[in-house]
Amino acid sequence: MSPQPKHPSLSLKSRIVASALLLNLVLLPLIGMALSDAFRVAMTDAEQSEMSAAMYGILALAEVEDDELVLPATLQDKQFNVDQSGLYALVTNPQGEILWRSASLLSMSLPQPLPFPAMGQRQFGEMSFNGTPHFIFSFSAGFSAPTPNDEAFDFAVHIIKTEAALAATQAEFTEKIWHWLFILMAILLLLQAGWLWWTLRPISRFRQELAAVEQGKQQHLNSQYPSELAKVAEQINLLISNEQRQRQRYRNALSDLAHSLKTPLAVLSSIKQLPDEAQEPIHNISANISHQLKRAQSSGNAAWHQGIEVKPIAEKLARTLPKIHRDKPLTISLNIEDNPLFYGEEGDLTELLGNLLDNACKAAKQQVRFSANKRQGELLMVIEDDGPGIAPEQREAIFQRGVRADTYEKGHGVGLAIVKDLLTTYQGSWQIERSQALGGAQFNIHLPK
Template sequence: MSKPSSQSQSETGVNPNKGLLNSLKARLVVSALLLILVLLPLIGFTLNDAFKQQVKSAAKNELSAYLYSVLAVTEVDNNRLLMPELLVENQFNVIQSGLYALISTPGNTSGIPAKHLLWQSNSFLASEPPQHLPHPATGQSEFGEILLEGKPHIIYSFSASFEQRQNKQFPITIHIIKDQADFQLQIDKFTRQLWTWLLILMALLGGVQLAWLLWTLKPLAKFKQELSDVEQGRAMQLEADYPTELQAVARQLNTLLNTEQSQRKRYRNALSDLAHSLKTPLAVIQSQKDLSQGSFEQISVINRIIGHQLKRAQSAAGSSWHLGVKVCSVSEKLVRTLGKIYRAPEIQITESVDSEAIFKGDESDLTEILGNLLDNACKAAKSKVLLSVTSSDTQLNIAIEDDGNGISPEQQSQIFERGIRADSYSQGHGIGLAIVRDLIDSYNGKLSVSTSESLGGAKFEISFSLGRR
């Protein structure tokens, strides 16, 4: 059996294995979504971090002001620290107010033990002193975080030194500690509001981007629709007013369509003239009285072959890609006709045909293909013939099965050669299947024969690539 031909990827320009991102619309949508989902969250994190730094700076300035107010009332006399009973800031005087002042004397560089705590504000009386306190260099300050009784607090420390008699120094470190809850509350509130508005903005921008993309790609959708109309035979040219970028493409496609239609018309006229020029000499030869019966039969065969080949050359196969015919309209006529012919013994022909299946070619070619295969199936069948037609956006599949004796593997490899006939068929010249093969090849289709799993006889399968719509 000759190998059925099919369009390669390089010939059709279509790779069915490519994914969703092969679509321009999908690429633009994904790009817009990535821009929204990456850029806006990045802006959100940046703003949130900037706000945290601003709150931290404000807290540092606040604690610095408290520290200098405590330092202003701090006195040292005879190596003794003197502090007033009450401070100006009332929060230092209220127990567990959340604002505390401590004064310690330096110990070692790793921290200050609790026994070196010289003074604490009234607000700190009921609290456990921290194990370690920061100790910056004299005249330097330090801002950070500390845990008091398991709760986070912020601490601002400043080291100073009081000069005593005989140039003796009395170094101290003042610590201002405040509960972090107020500052964290501000940060949490800002974070919630920020991300709420960012999510709203992301949804709004997503909708705007989608609307913009649909508006931008609308000419491409119209272009696709017009190509589909031309492909289905509902239109002959592209007629919409396209943007500048598509006008040249539309104009070139219209030129190609006009050229193809004109060439097809010239071919048909030339072949019609050739058919008429051959008809008369053959008629003269057939009219000869001394013509033998064998010669007469051969001339009849020549007549049929020439008629078929001229008709095939005139058809739209291979060139008129934009034409199409519904398979069901052809199959119904053939089934009705063959049902009248094969009555004794009665052959039941069952159809399972997709009503939307389209054959991209000439109706007479499809009639020739289905007619030959259905006729052979009826000849070989005992009682049942099944015609199945399915289609998708990219492929048309036709299967013809019978419940006859089937075709052996040896015959399957020879049955499509001219003059070879399977033993299942008692009639015919063996040219029908070769004609079917030639027609299918001209449409770059595939033809194969196997054994029917459901009926047990022969099964002929045809597939045509329709391309992406």
């Protein structure tokens, strides 16, 4: 039996659509996240610069009198003077003791611990203060001793600012970014849909023309195609022309052979001196020659076939075969779905179904059932009967020329051999099993397009 055809891979259209969706659903969100992150970094740098400026402002006001730090109670930036304003300042010594704090911290518990950078260094980071996230900017400085015996006065200035304003600004920016990204995504999808239609239009037209040639509606590919497809179309047209010429030459040669063989046989059959016993073999030889020549002209391997509807052929055989097998009350039921097509010669389809149904009628008691449908790109035909069935050891043997199943009382055992030849020609496959519905033999025939 021939191997089953492989399933095709994803189409070019599917691949391009998947690529476009990947671009929109992955790249644009990544751009949005990158912009949002860059905005937060820029805003954080701006906050650090503002806090650094505030720190220098406080540092400029600091003085030391009698080993004590002196700073004004109110500062120029009003936020330092309003309780719980979100902007706070304080000064600590190296031991962590609070030397001064702004008025905005009067009713709040002081944050602990606070960093103390190396002398002359600054430190910026985040901390949790009063249960909410805050930025903290620390800078260490000192007053040098006026005499060698006095100790230097070291301290650190801390600026603390809530992140609430930045978070609100960040949320507003992110909302706008995603709003415009979704609009951009919709515009890109529309542009990509138009671009996809325009790009794949020649391929769609190419496929339609191939289907028209395959179904016999036109002889060649006639449209103008882009350079990538033009050479393919040219080669296909050349292939079609060569195949048609070869088939015609082949048929002419076979026709000449038929005439050259039939004429001597006709002369032999007309000789009166030949005994009557020789007439029947001569007649059988002539019939076999006609049959085999007809079979040899089958175009099963041809490059192109017009689709032949299975239903009319099956209906014709269903009307004819019960008249041939009048010795039994025979019923042939048909179940044909989706109007399946056979891609080959009409005579080959008639011979294929005729032999299978005829053998089923010989074995059947009363019922024969024929089903046909399209399944996964192939033609599936099922022939069942209510006869005794075919033993497993006979299922391969009956396809050999001259062999028939014991349940078949008529025929010369060549019908199924012809079926096998046809299936091999059309790269089809078959299975024989027991019919679950009728109890007899069941022939499953698979024919790829």
